[in-house]
Amino acid sequence: GESVGLHLPTLSVQEGDNSIINCAYSNSASDYFIWYKQESGKGPQFIIDIRSNMDKRQGQRVTVLLNKTVKHLSLQIAATQPGDSAVYFCAENRGYSTLTFGKGTMLLVSP
């Protein structure tokens, strides 16, 4: 079936480093992708999104890259801070206003 998955379950970085979180998707018909950040005990928080007619989109300290050829999505966080420590989920739209979520990657930032 269609799925969205992540390559790395845990990513550990030093404060100030750049972080890259990866996501693979299998539904080539998906045209919208979102990254969420979830801190412990809280609901997921929208970070950034991208439509399939784009390859790159930038926000504040975050960049999402979309490679439709290999069905790969990545989230880049510049100058990672301890407050960035959380679980990051990618999601793709699957129609009927619903999303399919990946399993998540834990980002650990050491001071």
Next chain:
Amino acid sequence: SQTIHQWPATLVQPVGSPLSLECTVEGTSNPNLYWYRQAAGRGLQLLFYSVGIGQISSEVPQNLSASRPQDRQFILSSKKLLLSDSGFYLCAWTSGTTDTQYFGPGTRLTVL
């Protein structure tokens, strides 16, 4: 601006007891509403979604049910809880014109 509320924040219930979790959205009209469950250290499982009052779509068969009695109110219920119903329950909404979902703070349910 739009706000989404969930209550209670935490709930401990015995096996076999009923359940009622509530979600309300402020600052928007005719939202799409969603219920998810998240097991510890896991991803989000879509349980139900609704595109309008009285319209409920179920994603997985289970002993849970959902209702939407008002435009901005979404309720998750069970007549008899199972141990496997424990988890973190999240409500989300979209405007219906975009697929971006915004999540509430969640309810931590422990069934003993």
